[in-house]
Amino acid sequence: MAEDIVLHDLIGMTARQDPARAAVVIGSSPKSYEELNADVMRLARWMARHGIGYGSTVAFHTVEHYFHRVALLATLALRAESVTMIPAQFERIAAICPLTHVVSQNGKLPASLRPECRLLLTDDTIFSGPPPNSEELGGLEIRDTDPVRIFMSSGTTGAPKAIRVDAGLLRARMRENAARYEIEPTSRTYTALGPSTNLGFVIPLATWWRGGTVVLPGGAARKDASNAVKNATHIFNSPSGLRRILDALPSNYKGRTAPACFIGGDLLPSALRDEAKTKLGAVMHVVYGATEISGGCAGNADITDTHPGAVGWPRPGAIVDIVDESGSPVPSGTEGLVRMKTNTMVTGYLGVTGYLGVTGYLGSPGANTEEFQNGWFYTGDRGFLRHDGALVVTGRAVETLNISGTKVAPATVESDVLRIDGIMDACAMVLQGPDGLPCLTVAIAAKSDADWKVLAKSVSNALARFRAVRVVAVSDIPRNAMGKIARAEFAEWVRGKLAKEAQIPGATSS
DSSP: OOSSOOGGGTTHHHHHHSTTSEEEEETTEEEEHHHHHHHHHHHHHHHHHTTOOTTOEEEEEOSOHHHHHHHHHHHHHTTOEEEEOOGGGHHHHHHHSOOSEEEESSOOOOTTOOTTOEEEEOOTTTTOSOOOOTTTTTOOOOOTTSEEEEEEOOOTTSSOOEEEEEHHHHHHHHHHHHHHTTOOTTOEEEETTOTTSHHHHHHHHHHHHTTOEEEEOOSSHHHHHHHHHHHOSEEEEOHHHHHHHHHHSOTTOOOSSOOEEEEOSSOOOHHHHHHHHHHHOOEEEEEEEETTTEEEEEEEGGGGGTOTTEEEEEOTTEEEEEEOTTSOBOOTTOOEEEEEEETTOOOOBTTSTTOOSSSEEESOTTGGGTTEETTEEEEEEEEEEOTTSOEEEEEETTOOEEETTEEEOHHHHHHHHHTSTTEEEEEEEEEEOTTSSEEEEEEEEEOTTOOHHHHHHHHHHHTTTSSOEEEEEOSOOOBOTTSOBOHHHHHHHHHHHHHHHTTSTTOSBO
């Protein structure tokens, strides 16, 4: 394994030195480094013929996990920049990202594409014929200052923002993640978070750099989940994604090894942690960070026994601070705003007055005075530092629920509800009650065989400290790629659902 990260030929060295080594496992089917490298070179040739190269910004809208990963590697081979098209953010991405090309597998596209942006539809001939070598495609190494990736932030505090990452920062994040998660040539990493997220993009690249194997989804949900976790030594997921994996596994599931599970994006309920330990035989970890800073904290998930919102200790190169509204640090144990510095953070926002660097956000007026202040990134979370230095997150700074003067973080309510057997997911909000007063409203997604009346009563009992509680049944709680809920939009949907049910006998809320 080379110490240098040669982005334009990331898997080429292993493909030449150990061509038969497994680079990818799709479901239960392996592909060698030689096969993966050949597909990358073929797709890069096809993209180059359509004008993609240095200076291009390419958006990919794909339906196949393997094709998407090949496309990202092919973009690096051409020294171009990539962005993953998320259907819910189509128009936003097209409006704020400087796209030169869109590559689509199914033709679904945003309506606001600029006239100069070329649309390329894939076909069956892409992976045919002998592959070219990297020299035929130019063979030029990517400089640290070259932009290589645009990420969309979660957008839970407003409109999604776009963050541009250059090659130097990408290399730093790859090295950091390979070291932190102990990724070696024998590692088999499964990132259920998807390439639109920082971890979902960086972990596979770090794995290939180390000569390991990337596990990708393949077939039907139940079989796919079994194959993925059975083949993996490392699993990266959100709590809601972990819930889906556990529900999809057969009752007689037995894995080959005990994987290390790294769960981030939201707070990990202790009941879900314990179920994963039992069913997967997994060593459970919590991780905390943001696209803007990469990783911030990590720790064994047993830390949540003493504090449900605990997310571990600052990693090497990260500094965590808790401050009041004026930006002044507060003592250990005192709740305040969470701010962080890391050696892999972006430095600001493109297109905003006062921006000094190359990496940062696109199209986010005013963000420099909100998220980035004096070299710190304000995560938007509230929390406190324990006396041993561990960070405990108590909720979002802008999402505190105000119930007739009683203030509580939605994560606290949801944690109480998720302890109830039969409830798969939950979202707390405050809506107007039948009496016109603010009412704590909890949307819950339950297992198919659960007794709704029993669950509703259990939720009310668990939240008996509040004046009134309304429980709403939903099929699922919509979450983004990192497992976060777009709370304002979902609350509006629930409000509409309740308005309709008010006119229907036998409504499903209580």
